[in-house]
Amino acid sequence: MGLRKFFDNLNKQAQPGGKLHFLSATIEALDTFFYVPNRVTTRGSHIRDAVDLKRVMITVVIALLPPLLFGIWNIGYLHYKYLGLDTNFWKNVWFGLEKFIPLLLVSYIAGGLVEVIFAQLRHEEVNEGYLVTGLLIPMIIPVTTPLWMVGLAAIFATLVGKEVFGGTGYNIFNPALLARAFLFFSYPGHMSGEKVWIADLPDAMSGATPLGQFSQATSLAQIHAIHSHFSVADMFLGTIPGSIGETSTLAILIGALILIYTGVASWKIIVSAFVGGGLMGWLLNILATPTNPYMALPFWEHWLLGGFAFGMVYMVTDPVSSAHTEIGKWIYGFSAGLLAILIRVLNPAYPEGVMLAILLMNMFAPLIDYIVVRYHIKSRTKRALFLKQQNL
Amino acid sequence: MSGVIKIKRGLDINLKGKAKKQVEQLPLSKYYALKPSDYKFVTPRVHAKVGDRVKAGSILFYDKYKPEIVFTSPVSGQVVEIRRGERRRILEYVVQADDSIEYEQFDVRPLDDMESEQIIDVLLKSGLWASIIQRPYGIIADPKTKPLAVHISTFDSAPLAPDYQFTLKDYIDEFQLGVDVLKKITNTKIFLNLDGRVENNIFDQIQGVEKTKFIGPHPAGNVGVQIHHLTPIQKGDIIWTISPQDVVFIGRFFKTGRVDLTKIIALAGSEVLEPKYYKVISGTSVESILDGQVKNQNVRYISGNVLTGQKISANGFLGRYDNMITVIPEGNYYEFLGWLGIGLNKFSTSRTFLSWLFPKREWVIDTNLHGQQRPFVITGRMDKVLPMQIYPEFLLKAILANDVEQMEALGIYEVIEEDFALCEFVCVSKIDIQQIITQGLQTMIKEMG
Numbered sequence: 001m002g003l004r005k006f007f008d009n010l011n012k013q014a015q016p017g018g019k020l021h022f023l024s025a026t027i028e029a030l031d032t033f034f035y036v037p038n039r040v041t042t043r044g045s046h047i048r049d050a051v052d053l054k055r056v057m058i059t060v061v062i063a064l065l066p067p068l069l070f071g072i073w074n075i076g077y078l079h080y081k082y083l084g085l086d087t088n089f090w091k092n093v094w095f096g097l098e099k100f101i102p103l104l105l106v107s108y109i110a111g112g113l114v115e116v117i118f119a120q121l122r123h124e125e126v127n128e129g130y131l132v133t134g135l136l137i138p139m140i141i142p143v144t145t146p147l148w149m150v151g152l153a154a155i156f157a158t159l160v161g162k163e164v165f166g167g168t169g170y171n172i173f174n175p176a177l178l179a180r181a182f183l184f185f186s187y188p189g190h191m192s193g194e195k196v197w198i199a200d201l202p203d204a205m206s207g208a209t210p211l212g213q214f215s216q217a218t219s220l221a222q223i224h225a226i227h228s229h230f231s232v233a234d235m236f237l238g239t240i241p242g243s244i245g246e247t248s249t250l251a252i253l254i255g256a257l258i259l260i261y262t263g264v265a266s267w268k269i270i271v272s273a274f275v276g277g278g279l280m281g282w283l284l285n286i287l288a289t290p291t292n293p294y295m296a297l298p299f300w301e302h303w304l305l306g307g308f309a310f311g312m313v314y315m316v317t318d319p320v321s322s323a324h325t326e327i328g329k330w331i332y333g334f335s336a337g338l339l340a341i342l343i344r345v346l347n348p349a350y351p352e353g354v355m356l357a358i359l360l361m362n363m364f365a366p367l368i369d370y371i372v373v374r375y376h377i378k379s380r381t382k383r384a385l386f387l388k389q390q391n392l
Numbered sequence: 393m394s395g396v397i398k399i400k401r402g403l404d405i406n407l408k409g410k411a412k413k414q415v416e417q418l419p420l421s422k423y424y425a426l427k428p429s430d431y432k433f434v435t436p437r438v439h440a441k442v443g444d445r446v447k448a449g450s451i452l453f454y455d456k457y458k459p460e461i462v463f464t465s466p467v468s469g470q471v472v473e474i475r476r477g478e479r480r481r482i483l484e485y486v487v488q489a490d491d492s493i494e495y496e497q498f499d500v501r502p503l504d505d506m507e508s509e510q511i512i513d514v515l516l517k518s519g520l521w522a523s524i525i526q527r528p529y530g531i532i533a534d535p536k537t538k539p540l541a542v543h544i545s546t547f548d549s550a551p552l553a554p555d556y557q558f559t560l561k562d563y564i565d566e567f568q569l570g571v572d573v574l575k576k577i578t579n580t581k582i583f584l585n586l587d588g589r590v591e592n593n594i595f596d597q598i599q600g601v602e603k604t605k606f607i608g609p610h611p612a613g614n615v616g617v618q619i620h621h622l623t624p625i626q627k628g629d630i631i632w633t634i635s636p637q638d639v640v641f642i643g644r645f646f647k648t649g650r651v652d653l654t655k656i657i658a659l660a661g662s663e664v665l666e667p668k669y670y671k672v673i674s675g676t677s678v679e680s681i682l683d684g685q686v687k688n689q690n691v692r693y694i695s696g697n698v699l700t701g702q703k704i705s706a707n708g709f710l711g712r713y714d715n716m717i718t719v720i721p722e723g724n725y726y727e728f729l730g731w732l733g734i735g736l737n738k739f740s741t742s743r744t745f746l747s748w749l750f751p752k753r754e755w756v757i758d759t760n761l762h763g764q765q766r767p768f769v770i771t772g773r774m775d776k777v778l779p780m781q782i783y784p785e786f787l788l789k790a791i792l793a794n795d796v797e798q799m800e801a802l803g804i805y806e807v808i809e810e811d812f813a814l815c816e817f818v819c820v821s822k823i824d825i826q827q828i829i830t831q832g833l834q835t836m837i838k839e840m841g
Contacts, residue, residue: 003728032764035726037726039764040758041723041761042824043827044809044826045698045813045816046694047758048760049739049741050738050740052731052763052766059744127766167767168769169821263741263744264742380624380801392541
C-alpha cells in the first residue's frame, strides 16, 4: 500500500541522525494513527488483548457523540427560539456546526500542539489522551466563549493539567475540568451569567439557565414560574440553555450506557455519584425553609440540571484522576455527587457545584485509596491467619 | 472429605487448535538440552564438559550458590555443545543422544527402609530435586528447610493446556508413590487440588492427601491461586509446590532407581495441522515433533502455553517444566486504522470491539501487541482476572517504586509471574507485567538474603 511505504520512508528519516529526527514524535503519532504498529510480544504473555489506550479513547469519543450531536443542534435551536425566528432541524444543525466547529478546531490544534511539542522534547510517543480532553473542553463551555479563550484553556489543560505532572497517567486533576476552572476564575463574565449561553443573543434579552434562575429564586412562587418556563421534559431532553454538551440528560444517559457496557468507565462511580447527589438533594428537601425555596427543589431535578449528569458520567470517571480501588470508587463517586449538590445549593457564590466538587474529589482520590489499601492490608493478614488455622 | 472452592474472577481464552486425545510415539530425538533459564535464579556452573559422555541422570551442571542442587541429563549420550549468550551466560546445554538410553542407577529402596534424609539425598543426586518449587518466589526448594505444606495442582487451566486426566492416566501408581515420597520428606499436609469440573477424576483414588476441588476459569489451575485460597503465604512461610508430572517422575524414580523423564506432551495452537499428544523425553528438541506439522513459516513457537511460555526456535528445545508446545501466528504486520474498526475478529475482554457478539468462538490470536506501550493507567481490569485478595495494580506500583515493606503487605510472597500473566494479557498500556513481577521477586530475594 502506498501510504504504508510513505510512512516506512518517513520512519527511516526520523531515526536518530536522520533528516527528520526532530519530528520523530509527530511522525510516530501520525503513523500509529493510521496503522496499528507491527510490534509483537517478546516473552511472557505471547498474546494480548486487542484493546489499547487508543481504542479506549475512541470509545469515550463515541460515547460523547450523543450529547455532542444534541448540543450542536441545540445551539441552533435556542438561537432561533430566543430570537423568535422560524427554523427547522437542518437550519439548527447548520447554525450549531458554524458555532461549534471553530471551538473544536481551536481546542484540538492548541492542545494538540502542546502535546506534540512535549512528546518531542521528551522523546516519547504522543499520547492519545488528548483525543478526549480536546473534545471535552468545547463541550463544557458556553457557546459564546471567544476562540482565543478556548485556545488558552486547551493549552492550560495540557500544560498545567497534564505535562507538569509528567504526562497522561500521572496527572492529579481531570485536565479538561481544570481548564474550565481556569476560565471560570479568570474570565467569570464569559463563563456565567445570563448572556453567555445563547449564540448571538441581543443585549436586552436574558438567556439565563434554569439552574441560574433557580438559584436566584426567593419564593416558591418564583420556582413555579421557572418551572412553567422550563418543564421537566425540557430539562431531561435538554432544550435548555447551558454549556454545549451538558444540557441533554437523555443523550448523556445513552453515552453512559455505552461507557458502562464497553467497560470503559466504572459503573460504580456513576451510580454512586447519582446516589450521592440525590441523597444530598433529598436532605436539603427535608431541611428546606420558606426563605430558601431553592432547597425545596425536588432532589431528582438536580440530576437533570446544569452539568451534573455530564460531570458524573464523563468527568468524574476519568480513570487517571479518579480513585483506583473498587471500594474507593464507591466513596469517591458518592462524595463527588454529594458535594456537587451541596455546593450548588448552599454556596451563593457559585451557581454550579459540579466542577468544584469533582476537582476537590480528584484531590482526595489518592487519600481515599490510601485508606482503602490500609484496610485491605489488614484484612489480608486476618484472612491469611484464619485460613491457615483452619486448613493446617 | 473434599471441599469445593469456586473461583469467580479469571478468564478462559478459547483458542483454536486444541490437542486431540491421541498419542504419537516418536523415536528418540537426536538432541536434548537443559536450559538454565528454566530454573529461576539459578547460576549454573559447568560440571560435564563438551565431549564428555553422560548417562541419563548424570550431572550436567549445578547451582553456584547451592552446589548440592544439581541438574542431570535426561538421556545418555555426549555433551556436544554449551551454547552461551551475552556475558557468557549459559543458554543451552546440549546432549547428543545415544540410540538407546543408558541409565545411571541410583540406590533406592522401599520407602519404609529409607530415612527421610536418605530420600532427600538421593533426590538431590538424581537432579529430581529441581522438580520441587518453593513459594515464595517460585524457586527450587531449599533442601534444608521444611515447608508448612505441599500443594499439587492436578490440572492446568491455561489456554490449550494438556489434560492431565489424559496424559497421566496410566501413571497413577507412580503418582501415588511420588506423593508418599513427598509426605515422608516433609511430614506435613499434602494438598491435592482437583479440577472441580471433571467427573471420575483419576486423582480421586490418591491416598494420604487433602483434596480440594476448584471450579472456575483460568487461573483456577494455578497452584498460586490455590495456595491463596487454602494456606495463604505470609512473611516467613514456606510452601512447596510440584507439578503432577514431576510427582510421577519422582514416583518412577523410586520404583526403578532411574531418572526416566518420559512424558506425554501436547502440541497445540491454531497453526498446527493436527494438534495432538506426543510421548517424548523432557528436554527434547522440538524439531522432530514440529516436522510437517506447521501450516506456514511466519509463526511463533512457544515451549509452554501462550500466557507464560518461552519463545523458542523451530529447532529449539522443550523446557524442563513444560508439558506443551504451542504454535500461533506471528503478528508482525501493520493494520490500517486497526484501532478504529468495529473489530468483529478482535478478541478483547473489554466490549470496545464488537467481537463480544461471539462468545463461543474459537479464536486465532497472533502475537501482535495491538498498540504501543503507555504509562500505567489504572483501569481496574486486572482485578477481574486475578482471583486473589490482592490489589494487582498497587502491588505492581510498589514493585516499581522498590518499596519492600509495601510489597510484603500487598502480597509479593503469594505470587509468581504466571499468576499475573492474565493481567499482562488485559493491560491496556501494553506493559510487560510479568517482567515487573520478576523484578519484584528479585528485589525480595536480595533484601531477604
